[in-house]
Amino acid sequence: MNIFNRFASSGHDVAIDLGTVNTVIYVRGRGIVLNEPSVIALETRDGRRHVKVVGNEAKPMMGKTPANIEALRPLRDGVIADIEIAEQMIKHFIDKALGGPSRLRRRSNVVVCVPSGSTPVERRAIRDAASNAGALAVQLLEEPLAAAIGAGLPVAEPRGAMVVDIGGGTTEVAVLSLGGVAYSGSVRVGGDKMDDMIAAYIRRKHNMMIGEMTAERVKLTIGRAVAPQDEGQRMIVKGRDLVNGRPSEVTVTEAEVAEALAEPIGQIIGAVRAALERTAPELSADIIDEGITLTGGGALLGRMDEAIARATGLPVRVADDALVCVAMGAGLAFENRVYQGVLMAA
Numbered sequence: 001m002n003i004f005n006r007f008a009s010s011g012h013d014v015a016i017d018l019g020t021v022n023t024v025i026y027v028r029g030r031g032i033v034l035n036e037p038s039v040i041a042l043e044t045r046d047g048r049r050h051v052k053v054v055g056n057e058a059k060p061m062m063g064k065t066p067a068n069i070e071a072l073r074p075l076r077d078g079v080i081a082d083i084e085i086a087e088q089m090i091k092h093f094i095d096k097a098l099g100g101p102s103r104l105r106r107r108s109n110v111v112v113c114v115p116s117g118s119t120p121v122e123r124r125a126i127r128d129a130a131s132n133a134g135a136l137a138v139q140l141l142e143e144p145l146a147a148a149i150g151a152g153l154p155v156a157e158p159r160g161a162m163v164v165d166i167g168g169g170t171t172e173v174a175v176l177s178l179g180g181v182a183y184s185g186s187v188r189v190g191g192d193k194m195d196d197m198i199a200a201y202i203r204r205k206h207n208m209m210i211g212e213m214t215a216e217r218v219k220l221t222i223g224r225a226v227a228p229q230d231e232g233q234r235m236i237v238k239g240r241d242l243v244n245g246r247p248s249e250v251t252v253t254e255a256e257v258a259e260a261l262a263e264p265i266g267q268i269i270g271a272v273r274a275a276l277e278r279t280a281p282e283l284s285a286d287i288i289d290e291g292i293t294l295t296g297g298g299a300l301l302g303r304m305d306e307a308i309a310r311a312t313g314l315p316v317r318v319a320d321d322a323l324v325c326v327a328m329g330a331g332l333a334f335e336n337r338v339y340q341g342v343l344m345a346a
């Protein structure tokens with residue numbers, strides 16, 4: 001059966017980018033309607049866990065919950081760690097995106113983006129989570145393809161294009177041509193690892209423990225993929241003194257943060273280089289002209305494009321709307337006939 005027609009005939013078409021850090025949902029005819037952290041807070045009452053809040057409301061609770069509440073990220077490492085909890089989260093997000101009662105969800109056709117590097121078992125888990133959340137039909141779409149479509153690359157043509165999606169848990173590098181994936185590689189390095197490295201650096205250099213959210217804030221404020229000439233900007237960071245156990249604060253510089261980020265940035269560059277080495281010559285020739293397109297939240301790290309351009313000698317650009325590119329591309333795939341084959345192939 002022609003899957004595209006099946007999608008076209010239904011009332012609600014929903015594309016979901018179920019990221020390790022953020023979930024983004026596109027609804028046919030409406031565009032991006034939801035963009036929230038992939039976080040769920042559960043409360044234990046009478047020995048049972050209930051969903052307390054999800055997404056925007058749950059994220060600020062991370063690292064601050066009392067004993068009877070847990071705020072967690074069910075997809076943290078790129079795979080579904082706890083399928084039941086992931087289902088609850090998906091259910092909640094689809095209902096919110098469709099803005100109505102659960103019967104809308106039960107009539108909806110859903111496209112879920114999956115990492116190219118995911119195993120059949122992981123894909124099955126994602127498909128099951130979406131079906132169990134109540135969707136009528138579930139289709140999978142390779143994330144790099146969705147990202148490339150969302151970034152406006154000519155994926156349906158016989159022209160090679162390279163997309164590097166830097167998410168929270170992983171970085172995916174893919175070369176696409178003729179609506180398919182010619183090469184894909186993935187490393188388990190992304191925004192989370194950058195945060196960890198910043199926290200580890202501050203612990204080592206300044207004897208202070210900081211939380212995950214604080215580490216992310218430091219990255220967003222003064223994080224750079226290329227070190228500044230001098231010490232650069234400064235930022236006051238608060239945490240717990242390792243020696244006396246008291247709340248404390250230290251001043252951290254842009255140069256220090258760049259030093260902390262050097263290792264994860266090096267690993268991302270390594271993955272891009274490995275992809276270039278394994279790309280067929282005709283496609284390589286196209287990439288020289290087209291350059292490399294960056295998507296995902298990690299693409300927004302200061303001077304990230306510059307770091308990759310320096311390492312490869314190729315032109316690099318950050319996609320517009322890098323954080324919602326994948327969901328946008330998946331949505332365009334079912335709205336536009338040009339991409340029919342792409343959706344069917346997944």
Ligand code: ADP
Binds near residue numbers: 297
């Ligand atoms: P995922 O697809 O895994 O959910 P995203 O593509 O949504 O991940 O990216 C989330 C990551 O991007 C987080 O680690 C976040 O800290 C990081 N991020 C978002 N904006 C920026 C920014 N301006 N600079 C650096 N990192 C950023």
Ligand code: MG
Binds near residue numbers: 165
């Ligand atoms: Mg992503």
